[in-house]
Amino acid sequence: MAKVFVITGPSGVGKGTLIRALRERVPELELSVSATTRRARPGETQGVDYHFLSDDEFERHVTAGDFVEHAEYSGRRYGTLREELERRVAGGHPVVLEIEVQGARQVRDTLPEAVQIFITPPSEDALRARLIGRGTDDADQVAKRLDTAREELAAKDEFGHVICNDRLEDAAGELERVVRDALH
Ligand code: 5GP
Numbered sequence: 001m002a003k004v005f006v007i008t009g010p011s012g013v014g015k016g017t018l019i020r021a022l023r024e025r026v027p028e029l030e031l032s033v034s035a036t037t038r039r040a041r042p043g044e045t046q047g048v049d050y051h052f053l054s055d056d057e058f059e060r061h062v063t064a065g066d067f068v069e070h071a072e073y074s075g076r077r078y079g080t081l082r083e084e085l086e087r088r089v090a091g092g093h094p095v096v097l098e099i100e101v102q103g104a105r106q107v108r109d110t111l112p113e114a115v116q117i118f119i120t121p122p123s124e125d126a127l128r129a130r131l132i133g134r135g136t137d138d139a140d141q142v143a144k145r146l147d148t149a150r151e152e153l154a155a156k157d158e159f160g161h162v163i164c165n166d167r168l169e170d171a172a173g174e175l176e177r178v179v180r181d182a183l184h
Helices: 015-025 055-063 082-090 101-110 124-133 139-153 168-183
Strands: 004-008 067-073 076-081 095-098 115-120 161-164
Touching (some): 004 015, 004 101, 004 168, 015 095, 015 168, 067 101, 076 082, 082 095, 101 115, 124 139
Parallel strands (some): 004 115, 115 161
């Protein structure tokens, strides 16, 4: 069966950037497009960055059992649609899920063979600086995300691999090694 990689860790740690770097190095990897009830940020595209859903649409998928995992994060809902994942796995492609910690725990229970990788920031200050610097969240959201990040960081030892994203090139190299080891 095609491999599933779960990449988790706090918001602002650079999961998205690392995954872009990883996919340049390992092009056969496919990224599962998540569903969310948060609004699209400028530059984000429906169906590419996320499936942006209304609260009702999301709830209907929950009721129908369409999610492999789903969680609430910073007052919004996020989830991995079974169809997204299964279509890619059925095509024989290794798949990457970029999700927060509660969702990663659910995947650990339902798909124990998935490779779980936790990304940590070099420090809390670095995380705060990144959340503020990317300019996508207001001060209230940044504070909420930092609170959640503290809880998420406490869970890092639950995961099979922990990679510190200090220098992007180093972290991407480490991530590539973990992925290639699992693929071969
Ligand atoms: P953002 O709003 O910054 O795009 O994402 C907020 C958090 O939700 C990030 O930690 C991101 O990895 C996580 N996330 C994105 N998609 C999913 C998903 O499908 N399921 C879960 N559980 N978390 C997700």
